[in-house]
Amino acid sequence: MKKKINLLIIASILGLISLSVIQGYLINNTYKLKKDAFIGEARKSISRIDDFSPELDSITDQWQDYFLNQLIEYKIGKVRTEDALKNLKLKIDSSNTDYIVQYQKELKKSNIAYDLKFQKKVTTVILLDSVKNDTIFDYKKHPNSIIVGDLFEEEDGHTISNSLWLTDHTSDRNIDGENVSVSFDLQFGIKDIINIDGWEKIVLKQMTGLLALSLLIFSFVIAILYYSIKSLISQKKIADVKTDFINNITHELKTPLATLSLATKMLKKDVIQSNPEATNTTVDTINRQSTRLQKLIDQVLNNSLGYNEIQINKEQVKVEDYMNTILDDFSLSVKDKNVKVNRDVLKSNQTIPIDKFYLTTALFNVLENAVKYNGDNITIDCKTLLNDYFVISIADNGIGVSEKHQKQLFDKFYRAGNTEVHNVKGLGLGLYYTNQIIKAHQGNITIKSSEGEGSTFTIRLPLN
Ligand code: ADP
Secondary structure (H helix, E strand, O other): HHHHHHHHHHHHHHHHHHHHHHHHHHHHHHHHHHHHHHHHHHHHHHHHHHHHHHHHHHHHHHHHHHOOHHHHHOOOOOOOHHHHHHHHHHHHHHHHHHHHHHHHHHHHHOOOOOOOOEEEEEEEEEOOOOOOOEEEEOOOHHHHOOEOOOOOHHHHHEEEEEEEEEEEEEEEEOOOEEEEEEEEEEEEEEOOOOEEEEEHHHHHHOHHHHHHHHHHHHHHHHHHHHHHHHHHHHHHHHOOOOOOOOHHHHHHHHHHHHHHHHHHHHHHHHHHHOOOOHHHHHHHHHHHHHHHHHHHHHHHOOOOOOOOOOOOEEEEEEEHHHHHHHHHHHHOOOOOOOOEEEEEOOOOOOOOOHHHHHHHHHHHHHHHHHOOOOOOEEEEEEEEEEOOOOEEEEEEEEOOHHHHHHOOOOOOOOOOHHHHHHOOOOOOHHHHHHHHHHOOOOEEEEEOOOOOOEEEEEEEEEEO
């Protein structure tokens, strides 16, 4: 059974891990899809602006015309490429702020509800020639030299388009008094990059519902699993306790029954009947064994009561006298055994409200256990003191209880592992009943112990 539960726990953990991996994968995929959709939306808005804004067109047309002119100048040998590019850069810089302002206006018109920066980066400028192409500009060599729009690092943004376009251009020039028509074919490359401030947050916000729901479902599955395994373990514990109890009670009942049956058989024998002394001894044995059986049955019936089922009738009792009487009675009951009972009973006129009958049963249970779970030289130290409570401590030098058993010691039918080693019989009801009686008095009982080093039970009872 334990093996099965362990297997179930391992299988559940593996299942949970696989589930979380799959869920993580799905969430990551959704995140990527949402991100792509979000960037796609931004791209659409940007291309709408690029296509339908006459104000922006007029600025870019100026740059374009200027650059084409520079290229003609280059073609006729009046400027060098570096100068043509430098001039273009200066031209762009002079009206870039207007361009950005206009662009932001257009973005506002497109109802873009987030902070968007954009840039157009010139990637290539090549004069095409049937013999040999002339590369005027290659952005791999000068990555950030010609940029229109906002300035930001390329890796902080998203490239939304990377286009190449071809155009031809012809212009008339007067060279050395002669009108010459200069023309060229041009390949021009441009990259559109956008930067959206906090786009991860925006995408995650869009996924809040999904994330919350999957977290909820996941926690729900964990809670159900945890609850199922916990109740399985407690069911197993209950089943074990029940089996132990049945074994114990069977054993406890068998011995007096066997003696009773033997004794009654003996009574029938003539040798016994003719001897009054032997008859008396046998009847005494029957009497003792039936009392023992009665005690066992009473123990099962009464000691299973919960604290709210116990009818407590309190009376004011002087604690010093009460404790001394209990300890006298107990010492008398163990006078045949090697038991030393030390007492340190507080001298006081203090009285407390208790049910003498029940509390005596409770204290006797603890005192008897101190003898039961012990070796040959038994010492019991009983101390009382007064603070906010009336405190009774009963310490023994017995076999002790390991920490892992201490919590359950007051549970119904619970017997700690030490009983197997020392083969002490019992039903696991004594401390349960003791605890219930003390609870019915609004008090509490605790244990301090370590295996092999004795135990100390402390009982606290309210003063009124
Ligand atoms: P029972 O004695 O019939 O088993 P109890 O409820 O009185 O039942 O005790 C429960 C268990 O607590 C015992 O089985 C024993 O393992 C442990 N126990 C109780 N008192 C002591 C003690 N003084 N020293 C060591 N173990 C104890």
